[in-house]
Amino acid sequence: MGYAHAQEKVHVISHNKETIVTDPSKGRNSYKRWAMFPEKQKAIRSIVLNLKFQCPDTIRCADWDYVDHIKARQKNDSTVYEIARMLTPYGGFFQKDWGFEWRVDVTDFSLILRDEVEIDYIHTGYEDNKTRGWMVTVDFEITYGTPVATPIAIHKIYEDNYKYGYADDPIENHLIPVTINADPKTDFSKIKIHQTGHGMDANGCGEFCSKYRDIVFNGALVDRKDLWMECGDNPLFPQAGTWIFDRANWCPGYLVQPDEVLLPTVSGERFTIDINMEPYETENPSAMELISAFVVEYEAANAANDVTLVDIIQPSSRMTHRRKNPFGGLPVIRVKNNGSNPLKTLNIVYHLDGERPKRHPWVGHIAFGEEALIVLPTEVFSLKETAQFHVVLEKPNGKKDAFSADNTGRSTYHRPDILPETIIVYYKSNFKPHQNTYSIQNSFGDVSFEKDSTDMKPNTVYRDTVRLKPGHFNFKFNDTAGDGLEFWFKAKDGRGEVKLLDSLGRAIKQFKSDFGSHINYNFAVRNDMSYVLDNTPSVAVFPARTDGPITLDYFCNTPADIKVLIVDQEDESKILEQHNYYNFSKGPLNFNLSYLPKQRYYIKVYLEGEEVYKNRIRLKE
The missing domain is CATH 2.60.120.230 (Jelly Rolls)
Incomplete structure (x- = not known):
C-alpha cells in the first residue's frame, strides 16, 4: 500500500526550556521573545501549538493553578492577540524528571503568525519566585500546504x-x-x-x-x-x-x-x-x-471533498491520552471534514508494523468544519512491546481527496499488560464505598465481571476471583464523586486501594488511590504469553495534611530492607526522623509528627538504598 506524500513541516520555537516565575509585586510576569514565522506568501495548512512544562533545573515546580497567556503581536503593529491560554497545574509534589505536553490548534491565527512576531508568555500569580517556577517550551508546529x-x-x-x-x-x-x-x-x-x-x-x-x-x-x-x-x-x-x-x-x-x-x-x-x-x-x-x-x-x-486525520486516540503515547493507553482493543481516531460537502463515506486503512493493512468502509455524516471520533472494528495487538500504528484516510465521499498529505498518520503502540486467566480484584474501600463501582469487559462491551456498591461496607477488604478467556479487556473502576479512593482535601473520607493480584496473591497491577473519577486499565489475556508481576513497591502516605498522625501503606511482592526518612522540605539534608525495617513486604506504618513545627516536610522511602518514594506532608495548625 502506498502512502500519500509526507507533509512539509517546520517548527518555530519562541521559548525553549525557559524558566518562568511570578512577579509578586505585579501579579504577572511577561516573557517576550521574537520569533521568525513563514513569510506571507507561503501557504500554510495548519499551525499547532505544542506547550511543554517541566520542573526547572535549580528550583522546584510551582505550586498554584494560575492563568497564563500566550499572546502574539506582529512587528510594527500594536494589536495583541491571545492565541492560547494555559491553566498551570498544582506542581507541589512533581519531581525533577516530571514533564507534560499539551497541544492546541492555532491555525485561525495564521494571518498574524507571519514574518517577525513577538510571542509573549505571560505568567500570572503571586507565589515565591526564588524557589518555585516552571520550565516552559512554546513550539509552533507549522504544516505547509493549501489552506482549508x-x-x-x-x-x-x-x-x-x-x-x-x-x-x-x-x-x-x-x-x-x-x-x-x-x-x-x-x-x-x-x-x-x-x-x-x-x-x-x-x-x-x-x-x-x-x-x-x-x-x-x-x-x-x-x-x-x-x-x-x-x-x-x-x-x-x-x-x-x-x-x-x-x-x-x-x-x-x-x-x-x-x-x-x-x-x-x-x-x-x-x-x-x-x-x-x-x-x-x-x-x-x-x-x-x-x-x-x-x-x-x-x-x-478550497475543496469539496477534503478530510483530515486530526489525531489517533488509541493506541497512542501522547500524554493527553494517557488515561486511555496502553491499549490493545478497538482503535479510536479523530477526523475532521475540511470539505464543503458533508462527509458521508470514507475508507480507512490501518495496521501495525509488519501486519497486513485492514480496511474499514466508514459511513456517517460530518458537516464542514466539524470533527468526529471513529472507532475502528478490529482489535490491535502485537507481540512486540512497541510498534508503529498507521492510519490512512481514502476516498472521502468516494472522491479523490483534495489534500491527501494530512490523510496519513501514525502513533506509537505500547503493548498492554498480559494478565493470567485467573485474577483477583483486590478492593479496600474507604469510608464512602457507595461512590464506587467496577467492572471488566472485553473490547466489544461484553461484561465478564461487575460489582456495584449496594452491599459494600466502609473500610473493608474485598477480593473477587475472576476467570477470563483469552482476549482484550478493560478494567474500569468508577468513583461517582470524582475524588478517587483518597484525596487530601477530604481526609475524613479515608483511603482505599485497588490492585489486581494473581491466584497466589501477588500484585500484577497496583493503582494509585488518588485517581479522580476513574481508573481505566487495558490488558490482554493470552495462552501463548506469560504475565509479569508488578514488583515495584506500592507506597502511599495518608493524610497529606495532618495534625501529626500519618500512615504509610507499603506493599511489595518481595520482602526487602526499607528505610523511611522525614526531612525538611526546603533543606532535604535535614533529617528529622529515620526508621529502618528489615525483610519487610507489606503493611501499614504509623508515625506521629505532632511535635514538629507546623510546616511542610517530605517523607522519603528507600528500598535497598534506592529512593522509591517521595511525597510532601503538611503539618497544619
Missing part, C-alpha cells in the same frame, strides 16, 4: 476580565454587540473564544459555578454552552492541590481548547455578533469572566 479556506481578516471583538454578578454594573454593559463589514470575498466566518471563570462569591462564582453563554449572530441564537468542565478525568493526575474540583470551563493543568462556532456570513454584508452571559446577580459579588474573542473571515473552502 483562505483567511481574509481577523477581528478582536472582546478582550477583558469582565465583572460578573454586579447588579450596578451588569456584564452585558460591556459585552456589547459588535458589527463588522464582511469583505466582498468572505464566504463564512468563525468566532473563536477563550473563556474561563474566576473569583469566588457566596455561590462559588465564577470559578466553581456553572453558567451558560450564548452566541448571537444577527439577532439569532446560534450557540449556547454551559461553561463547565469536569476535572476528575484530567490526564495530568494526581496533582498536589484541588485538581479534581470541577470548574468554570477549565481545570488545573489544562491548555484551553477554544470554543469555535461557524457563522453564515454573507459576502460584502454587515453582520453583528454578540456574546451574552446567563443573567446573574448576587450580593458581595467577586466573579470575573476572563474572555478573549475573535472573528476570522474566510473565503470559500
Whole structure:
C-alpha cells in the first residue's frame, strides 16, 4: 500500500526550556521573545501549538493553578492577540524528571503568525519566585500546504476580565454587540473564544459555578454552552492541590481548547455578533469572566471533498491520552471534514508494523468544519512491546481527496499488560464505598465481571476471583464523586486501594488511590504469553495534611530492607526522623509528627538504598 506524500513541516520555537516565575509585586510576569514565522506568501495548512512544562533545573515546580497567556503581536503593529491560554497545574509534589505536553490548534491565527512576531508568555500569580517556577517550551508546529479556506481578516471583538454578578454594573454593559463589514470575498466566518471563570462569591462564582453563554449572530441564537468542565478525568493526575474540583470551563493543568462556532456570513454584508452571559446577580459579588474573542473571515473552502486525520486516540503515547493507553482493543481516531460537502463515506486503512493493512468502509455524516471520533472494528495487538500504528484516510465521499498529505498518520503502540486467566480484584474501600463501582469487559462491551456498591461496607477488604478467556479487556473502576479512593482535601473520607493480584496473591497491577473519577486499565489475556508481576513497591502516605498522625501503606511482592526518612522540605539534608525495617513486604506504618513545627516536610522511602518514594506532608495548625 502506498502512502500519500509526507507533509512539509517546520517548527518555530519562541521559548525553549525557559524558566518562568511570578512577579509578586505585579501579579504577572511577561516573557517576550521574537520569533521568525513563514513569510506571507507561503501557504500554510495548519499551525499547532505544542506547550511543554517541566520542573526547572535549580528550583522546584510551582505550586498554584494560575492563568497564563500566550499572546502574539506582529512587528510594527500594536494589536495583541491571545492565541492560547494555559491553566498551570498544582506542581507541589512533581519531581525533577516530571514533564507534560499539551497541544492546541492555532491555525485561525495564521494571518498574524507571519514574518517577525513577538510571542509573549505571560505568567500570572503571586507565589515565591526564588524557589518555585516552571520550565516552559512554546513550539509552533507549522504544516505547509493549501489552506482549508483562505483567511481574509481577523477581528478582536472582546478582550477583558469582565465583572460578573454586579447588579450596578451588569456584564452585558460591556459585552456589547459588535458589527463588522464582511469583505466582498468572505464566504463564512468563525468566532473563536477563550473563556474561563474566576473569583469566588457566596455561590462559588465564577470559578466553581456553572453558567451558560450564548452566541448571537444577527439577532439569532446560534450557540449556547454551559461553561463547565469536569476535572476528575484530567490526564495530568494526581496533582498536589484541588485538581479534581470541577470548574468554570477549565481545570488545573489544562491548555484551553477554544470554543469555535461557524457563522453564515454573507459576502460584502454587515453582520453583528454578540456574546451574552446567563443573567446573574448576587450580593458581595467577586466573579470575573476572563474572555478573549475573535472573528476570522474566510473565503470559500478550497475543496469539496477534503478530510483530515486530526489525531489517533488509541493506541497512542501522547500524554493527553494517557488515561486511555496502553491499549490493545478497538482503535479510536479523530477526523475532521475540511470539505464543503458533508462527509458521508470514507475508507480507512490501518495496521501495525509488519501486519497486513485492514480496511474499514466508514459511513456517517460530518458537516464542514466539524470533527468526529471513529472507532475502528478490529482489535490491535502485537507481540512486540512497541510498534508503529498507521492510519490512512481514502476516498472521502468516494472522491479523490483534495489534500491527501494530512490523510496519513501514525502513533506509537505500547503493548498492554498480559494478565493470567485467573485474577483477583483486590478492593479496600474507604469510608464512602457507595461512590464506587467496577467492572471488566472485553473490547466489544461484553461484561465478564461487575460489582456495584449496594452491599459494600466502609473500610473493608474485598477480593473477587475472576476467570477470563483469552482476549482484550478493560478494567474500569468508577468513583461517582470524582475524588478517587483518597484525596487530601477530604481526609475524613479515608483511603482505599485497588490492585489486581494473581491466584497466589501477588500484585500484577497496583493503582494509585488518588485517581479522580476513574481508573481505566487495558490488558490482554493470552495462552501463548506469560504475565509479569508488578514488583515495584506500592507506597502511599495518608493524610497529606495532618495534625501529626500519618500512615504509610507499603506493599511489595518481595520482602526487602526499607528505610523511611522525614526531612525538611526546603533543606532535604535535614533529617528529622529515620526508621529502618528489615525483610519487610507489606503493611501499614504509623508515625506521629505532632511535635514538629507546623510546616511542610517530605517523607522519603528507600528500598535497598534506592529512593522509591517521595511525597510532601503538611503539618497544619
